[in-house]
Amino acid sequence: MTIRDALLRGRRRPRNVGAGSPTVYRGDGYEFVELRAYVPGDDVRRIDWAATARSGDLQTRVILEDVALTLAAIVDSSPSMHVGKRRPMFCAAREALGAWFGAAATDDRCLEIGADRITPPALQRNPYAVLASVGSATTPPFDAAHALRTARGALPRGSALLAISDWYDLSAEDDGLLAELGARYDCTALIARDPWYDELPLDGIVRLRGAEGGRIRAYVGRREREAYRRAVRERETSTLLRFTNTHWRTGVLRERDGAASLGAAFGLRPGEVRAR
Template sequence: MSAVPVRADGDGRTTVSLAELLALRARVGRVRPLPLDSRAARAGQQASRLYGRGMDYAESRVYQPGDDVRRLDWRLTARSGELHTKLFQEEREGRLLILLDTHASMHFGTRVRFKSVQAARAAALAGWYAVRAGERVGAMAFGNGQHLIKPRGGARGAVTLCGALADWGAGAASRGNDEPLSDALARAGRLHGASRVLLISDGLSCDEAARARLREVARHARVAVLVVADALERELPPPGRYPFEHAGERREVSLEGMRQRSEFQHALGAGQARLVALAQSLGLRWRSIDTAADPLAAVTALLGARPAR
């Protein structure tokens, strides 16, 4: 396995700590992995039924016009007196693509760590979980930078992901890179091979056009959404004066009355509310976590198989 590039590590609060991302492997190792897909032939393998060029025999059925005559099941045909075609099952290695929001809005947090750091931790856990189950893992950043790492398997794939997350998190938050979610999904849609997609975002980049783009991505891959929010975006803040610092400027907001506090929370939480509503309307799996939570449970719930109905 190649060595991890040496870089100045983050503090784990406002910037990503590479050491922590790598150490998360041990936490995932103590989790009993759920099956990644109820239709998977085995861990990390996505099964698709094809005619002809496959690897393993699946079953035979009555011949239909257009079937490859080279795949006729002559034994069953002789027994039944009716033409039957063999169906084969081709097995493909599962691929998880993580879409990571790196907008400036992610560099915010009032509890424990920034949303950007929490998002990186969740992405690393997802990577370690996926490769442990036999999948390849890749990632695409959108917002404060447009980066891509192609899916790779095994521990090397997860280490590559952690290194990329640390690099992306080390970039200073900036204005002007306001890539809407719809554009990011369009870029993701042009990538081929992902069997599953995990979107990690605070939702502030969620725009009207994202609905159609997300629906299109979901046609080709299983999509899950993890919403990362600060405590002030999820709950009504208690009365008080709140200092904020942005781009070197420090300001203080006074929130005393119920109306002030409600409007403030509504404004801050608008992004996560839009993204949750979008995921719900499309029937996608979703979870929401704050910056102080342990993201492991949410990640495993999103990546595990749906319970049988």
């Protein structure tokens, strides 16, 4: 099971139908996935007679549909992603991005939707070239909603879209856009976890500098730490819920391992994620 397999299964599965009722299409693929009980309507040419003889019930071979996927990614490159506890959260985002494009097969198309452009097709087969364009000095300020609207206008229906951000600038008015994207594409959102999610490492009079502007000099005590702990959890939960409600696959981007964070969103164990 890989991220690509999960994406293909998502394509096979009609939307809003529960798990366990996949529809098997006749595809051009040859990669065997699994055996399962025959369901009326299955292509009879996919019935595995040997397995049927062994089990006594009709068994259908599920073959991986071998089609080209369009893998698109939006990665928040704003300064707020360049802070972290031990390293910038953006490093974890790059790892997740590597794993995302690493899941691409030879014929798949890879697109990076940046703050100001979509990566030209000439770079489709070279994810590293795509990554190199992210966060350059000339890049205009990242706007998540703008990037999502760009994706809506540019990607073909059925594409797989990954969006990684801390989602600070996502407003309530953007829920409609999220729902539209969720209905049109196989969307996955990774929410960058607050570096101080576990514990606010501040005590006494502290000075904070905002990555995107603003400074504060104030006293932080036990009361403040507790309030912050609650607020951070509430924010993460509510953000995840917004995406889940609009049919996005969701996950939390952890600072220590971006690739594993992406895999966890697909229900994969860390070793099952292949990065490029």
